[in-house]
Amino acid sequence: GENVEQHPSTLSVQEGDSAVIKCTYSDSASNYFPWYKQELGKGPQLIIDIRSNVGEKKDQRIAVTLNKTAKHFSLHITETQPEDSAVYFCAAKGDNYGQNFVFGPGTRLSVLP
Amino acid sequence: DAGVIQSPRHEVTEMGQEVTLRCKPISGHNSLFWYRQTMMRGLELLIYFNNNVPIDDSGMPEDRFSAKMPNASFSTLKIQPSEPRDSAVYFCASSPSGGGYSNQPQHFGDGTRLSIL
Numbered sequence: 001g002e003n004v005e006q007h008p009s010t011l012s013v014q015e016g017d018s019a020v021i022k023c024t025y026s027d028s029a030s031n032y033f034p035w036y037k038q039e040l041g042k043g044p045q046l047i048i049d050i051r052s053n054v055g056e057k058k059d060q061r062i063a064v065t066l067n068k069t070a071k072h073f074s075l076h077i078t079e080t081q082p083e084d085s086a087v088y089f090c091a092a093k094g095d096n097y098g099q100n101f102v103f104g105p106g107t108r109l110s111v112l113p
Numbered sequence: 114d115a116g117v118i119q120s121p122r123h124e125v126t127e128m129g130q131e132v133t134l135r136c137k138p139i140s141g142h143n144s145l146f147w148y149r150q151t152m153m154r155g156l157e158l159l160i161y162f163n164n165n166v167p168i169d170d171s172g173m174p175e176d177r178f179s180a181k182m183p184n185a186s187f188s189t190l191k192i193q194p195s196e197p198r199d200s201a202v203y204f205c206a207s208s209p210s211g212g213g214y215s216n217q218p219q220h221f222g223d224g225t226r227l228s229i230l
Contacts, residue, residue, distance in 0.1 A: 032216035043204050043221030103156045
């Protein structure tokens with residue numbers, strides 16, 4: 001089945017710097033890749049997603065890139081702010097799995113003021 | 114729009130007791146998912162429903178766990194009898210299906226933090 005790895009597990013950046021989180025997946029049939037942000041005491045919230053027919057997607061300070069050949073995708077946060085501090089999860093999903101996502105283990109991002 | 118609503122937010126009970134977690138999905142969503150989150154194992158899918166029918170329960174840890182979805186607006190996850198190793202945060206998520214894409218994002222509730230003493 002699908003396996004999603006995520007790196008780094010923790011990341012500290014200075015406010016205003018950029019942060020990059022990388023995920024790799026194992027199943028070439030995966031075709032949908034969402035990213036979730038989880039704040040303390042809250043459920044994961046979708047922040048951006050990308051489908052396999054697109055190589056890059058942006059939403060203000062957040063962007064996601066996808067390399068289908070290498071089977072990896074990355075989350076880029078520019079001009080980081082303290083409120084970006086949270087745990088970020090990537091996920092992969094393919095039609096073979098019905099409605100199941102396979103989540104990465106998460107990255108704890110700390111933005112230092 | 115109201116998001117996914119879970120209750121209770123916190124539950125503390127003694128080992129051996131029955132625990133019932135509740136979830137109201139987003140109106141119009143026809144897929145519902147139950148997850149368990151722990152530090153050691155991360156987010157684990159326990160079971161999911163499509164149009165109120167259980168599709169995949171392979172993630173349910175053992176027979177002590179059961180889930181139902183009697184209608185499109187309500188689901189329960191029950192643990193009987195509960196054990197200390199069941200302590201975790203349990204999330205419910207819902208998702209629309211169909212439309213132009215076969216894959217749709219899942220929308221999570223804020224979870225139930227369960228502690229079994």
